Amino acid sequence: MKKMKTEINKIKNIILILLCLVLVSSVYGTEEKIAKDTEYRVITDMAGRRVKIPVKITKVLSTSPPPTTFIYMLAPEKLGGWVGGPSKDAGKLLPKEYHNIPNIGWGRGETNYEAYIAARPDLVFIGVEVELDPSRAETVQEKFGTIPVVCIENSRNATGYAKTITFMGDVLGVPDRAKILNDYYLGVLKEVQERVATIPQEKRTRIYYAEGNNGLSTDPSGSPHSQLIDVCGGFNVAVCSVNTGSGMTEVTMESVLMWRPDVIITTSREFIPQAYKDKTWNMIPAVKKRNIHLTPSKPFNWFDRPPGVNRIVGIPWTAHVLYPDIFTENWFREKAKRFYSIFYHYDLTDEELTLILKD
Secondary structure, rough: HHHHHHHHHHHHHHHHHHHHHHHHHHHHHHHHHHHHHEEEEEEEEOOEEEEEEOOOOOOEEEEEHHHHHHHHOOHHEEEEEEEOOOOOOOOHHOHHHOOOOOOEOOOOOOOOOEEEEEEHHOOOEEEOOOOOOOOOOHHHHHHHHOOOOOEEOOOOOOOHHHHHHHHHHOOOOOOOOHHHHHHHHHHHHHHHHHHOOOOOHHOOOEEEEEOOOOEEOOOOOOHHHHHHHOOOOEEEOOOOOOOOOOOOEEHHHHHHHHHHHOEEEOOOOOOHHHHHOOOOOOOOHHHHHEOOOOOOOOOOOOOOOOOOHOOOOOOOOHHHHHOOOOOOOHHHHHHHHHHHHOOOOOOHHHHHHHHHHHO
16 A cells, blocks of 8 residues: 555655646747747738848848948948948048948849848848839749848938938837938038028029030939929929939930020039030130039038938038028038038048048
8 A cells, every 4th residue: 555655655646747847848938939929020011011120130121222222321330331422532431440340232233132142131122212113022022032031112212311311210120310310411401491482482502413524414403303492492394204213215316405504513524614615615605614522422422323311511501602692601511511421420620621622
């Protein structure tokens, strides 16, 4: 009888041990599942897609220049590579710790998916403008495999950056930085638009955007490439069709003569000396008055190409070019220096700003 009780107690102990093991295993499994769940979160991107992304983001990439610049401005330490990054010379206007960010693409042609995957980013941003079909993101997602693809919009709309900045700031875990950027951007945009709204249409500055080395390519009103003219209250004289995508519609010399712009803005260094020497170009008021302005371009162009968030500093610059009596040089220079400090993380000196404007 005593022996039987001993055997029964042994069996009870074994059962108790097994129950404890099952309980421990269950608790550990639950804790592991909770831990895994807290490593990720589900967001709705700007194309309305539900995307699972890591909570902790340390490296991100983009497939085109405008979103890449957003990343640098919001969280430069998380940018894994440039697409259409600054030249080595222009890159000097960025803090030293960001001089060695590699170029992973130039924004032309097909994306090198193998290079992106090899870089092992936590996620990839792609730009999907409102007028484009966001479903293409699913095709891109398939090519990136398990790397989350997050869509953003308005990366090319100079009046619509705020929503994108806020969204990307949340994804990157830097909402406070996003607010600082938006406070500057929305403030300068509102100030310029309110001031130019009082200028009668007949007194608006007539402006031509000269592209290409011969100045006979342009973008009319309605193109994202010439948008700052509209934003800053100028009258874009070009009467031609909007060339979607990369922009630039070819026009004739006769058309420019007929349009008679008072101001010319150009991104071409070669065009300016040619225009000043050419007898035909000198028949145009802007050239006759030597009122051709080269867009500043370091570390990125202030006016166009890419037509992204880098153009925010171009708002006060363009306003000053069009209406120097309303938007004075001191006002503009203060806005430019503040922009570089907030967006490029670089404290620009007066001498450096002067060189940028002359270069």
